[in-house]
Structure formats: structure tokens, C-alpha cells
Amino acid sequence: MAAAEETTGAEETTGVHEATCEEAPWAEVTPEAARKLLVAAVEAFAERGYHATTTRDIAGRAGMSPAALYIHYKTKEELLHRISRIGHDRALEVLSAASERDGTPTERLADAVSSFVRWHAGRHDTARVVQYELDAPSAEHRTEIVGLRRRSDAVVRGILRDGVAAGEFDVPDVPGTTLAVLSLCIDVARWFNVRGSRTPEEVGALYADLVLRMVSARK
Amino acid sequence: MAAAEETTGAEETTGVHEATCEEAPWAEVTPEAARKLLVAAVEAFAERGYHATTTRDIAGRAGMSPAALYIHYKTKEELLHRISRIGHDRALEVLSAASERDGTPTERLADAVSSFVRWHAGRHDTARVVQYELDAPSAEHRTEIVGLRRRSDAVVRGILRDGVAAGEFDVPDVPGTTLAVLSLCIDVARWFNVRGSRTPEEVGALYADLVLRMVSARK
DNA sequence: GGCCGCGCTAAGCGCTTGCTCACCTTCGGG
DNA sequence: CCCGAAGGTGAGCAAGCGCTTAGCGCGGCC
16 A cells, blocks of 8 residues: 555645655565565554564565565564664655755755655654654664664754854754754654545645744744 | 743742642552552553563562562553553643643743643653553543543643734644644653753743744744 | 451463474576 | 476464462451
């Protein structure tokens, strides 16, 4: 399932950003059986959590036998790590692509927030796994992931600093505000529901506006 | 605007105050053995998640045998439900107490946000269980919990509506902004770390400021 | 003092879990 | 036409799970 719903017609609001493979999200995972298992795992982990998901459940969703999992992945935890790693890469990619585009800090911040939020809403199953199952992996896997998170932090902090320097933003506490902005975006994955009344684009636009209000110089 | 605590002023540090009993959070759980088990479970659930926590682990932390758990609780899930129920009650209590205090919508919103955030930061282990283990309980337990959440939503939405009516706030999308405000506060439980550099009070003050910026009428 | 009942434990039951292994296909190359 | 590798299966193992049960110590009451 999980069809691409956002790139089909619609780059109207934020202009001409080209897709960084939003349509076939797991295309780089080969062979096909390995991808099917991974997609099934994302679904199951997002729905019930890593620990509550059994290897039999994953294999079942992929239409295979439980043993098939171990042909492509050494352990259940390696499967989680692969998901988490790729997911973090994608999220960071989306965020930093937006931040590197030309424009004023205000425009870059709005673009970054709305892109990041759209990703967390549109791929909220992946995002949920990525954000909530950090404790499950082993220590070495965790430090690798933590590095990627720090880079997201640096991206947002950079935009805020630029905005303050340019006089566009009024932000007394840059690290604290960075934390709040990222937290706001990330938590979208927790509450977003496909059956809800808002599309990822709407949430992205709303959040970009709210964040701009948080940082804009008051009069 | 650092602290909105002039009402409870004197007793905050050494206080023997009992109003919303922040010091002895699980005082209502009796007998003592049941409380010790529950506190141990909160610790374990917050650290590893509900499904990854074993009854042996909980009992071990409480210094008891695994079987002791079943004298006070029918199942492991009932233990989770008790924690979740009490936690939700407390969080809602904190939030609505702040919202019912006298003051302008601006003051009430700042007070509500900073109180709610202080609770989520100070009791972040409880909050984490409360917020992340919603899927674990059975259906009937879940609907009970969902009701409490809707009341939190109503409290914040009420303040926002009052502020708009009074002309203090400029909020184009009240339900959306309500969602964002609550999401921001709740997610504190995910990232807050006691070993971090910020106290719950500092985060509360920062967040109250950020939220006021999100809603205040622009000039 | 004898006895009951409560709180608790040691031992263990039945079951599920992550994972393995012997075996079965399918298929391109000599 | 056979071969060996690659990808898949069914059955099942050891370990760990939630939970139960038989029995133990001990304080209170007649």
C-alpha cells in the first residue's frame, strides 16, 4: 500500500522543488523480496511497535514464510536498523534540501518546516518507526543515528542564526527554539492520521505559518 | 515572564503543599507494595517500553518476586492502564487548573502552557508511558483514555477562542493551532532529559513565550 | 495458644518468541 | 542433462514470556 499521494499532481504551493524520490520510497532496497519484507516491517512496526511485532507477522504481511526473513536480514534488529537508517537519511535530505535553496531566511525556514512536516505526515508510518524505536537498536547503531539527528538540528539552527543576523527574526534563545521547531515537526508523525481531515500539505502550510510567527520580529 | 508562579510562590521549593501533590505523585495508590510495583513499572515502561518490559523486571526493580505483582494487579496490562489513567488525570488536572485561574486569555494561555510543559518535563517518565503506550491497552480502556484527551483539547481550544473573541489573539485556524500547541507540549516528554541543561521551569517559560508568539495579534 | 487469613515466594506450566536447519525448487552454464 | 548456487519452505529448538499454584511466615483475634 502506501501509494505516493503527494507528488502526483501537486507542487503548487511551494513551487518547483523536484522530488527527491518521494514516489518509490524504498526503491533502493533490493532484491524485491527484501523490499517487500522491509515494507511489511515498516507497516507492522508503525502499527504495533518494534517489540510487539513478531517475525511471523512481518513475514505474513509480505506473503512469505518466517524463515525467508533470515535470508535477507541477519536479525529482526538489523531490519529495524535498515529502516531507521534510510528513514533518517530521507528526512535529513528533505530538510537540508529545503534549507539550501535560495531565499531569505524567512522563506528558507518556511520551506524547511513545510517540507519536513509534509514528509512526517505523508510518510508517518516510516517516521513513527524512525522516531520512536530509537532505544531498540544496539549502542553502535544508535550513535550512528544520533549523528544524523544532530545534523537536522544544525540545519534548523543555521537558518535561525541567519535570520537573526539579517534582522528578520527575533529569537532570544536559538538552541531552545531550534528544539521546539524540530519537536513540533517530528510530533506530527505521532498524531497524523490518514483518515483525518487534513492533508500533509495543509499541515505543512499551517505549521510553516506558526513557526514563522514564533520567530518573527515583533512590533 | 519567567515564572508565573506568584500564586504558589512561597511553598515551591520545600513545600508541604498538597494541592495537586506534585511531590508524592502516586500517594493515592495503596497499599505500599502496590505503589512500589507501580513506580517500578513506570520506570521500566518509560525506559524500555511496555512490550519490552517483563513482569520479572518490574518485580525486580520493586525488590519483590514476580508473583507478587499478581496479588495487586490482575495482569500486566491492568498495571499499564492504572498508570495511564492516573497520569492522564494528573495532566488534565494541571492543564485545566491553570486555564481556570483568573486572568486575560494571554495570561491563562501562558500559565496553561508553562504548567503543562513543567508537568511533562518534570514527570517525563510518567508522561512518556501515558503518551506512547496508547495502543497497548484494550479497546475499552482506550476509549476511556481518549475521552480525557479530548478534554485537554477542549481546554486549550477554549482559551484560544476566548483570546480571539477578546481581540488579543490572531488565530486563523483554531483547531489546527490547538493541535500544534498540545503537540508541542506533549513532545517534551520524548526529548526531555534530566541530565540535560534545562530545568522543567526553564522549558515551561520558553514554551509559554513561543506559544504566545504563535497566537498573538501581529502588527 | 491455636488457628485463620493475608502478603508473599519458589517453582513451574503452557505458550510464543527469535532464529535455525534439512530439504526442496528453479535456473543459467558446461 | 546434470550441476551448483540462490532463494524459499516446514518443522522445530532453546529460551523467555505472562501467569498460576502450593505452601510458608506472621500478626491479630478469640
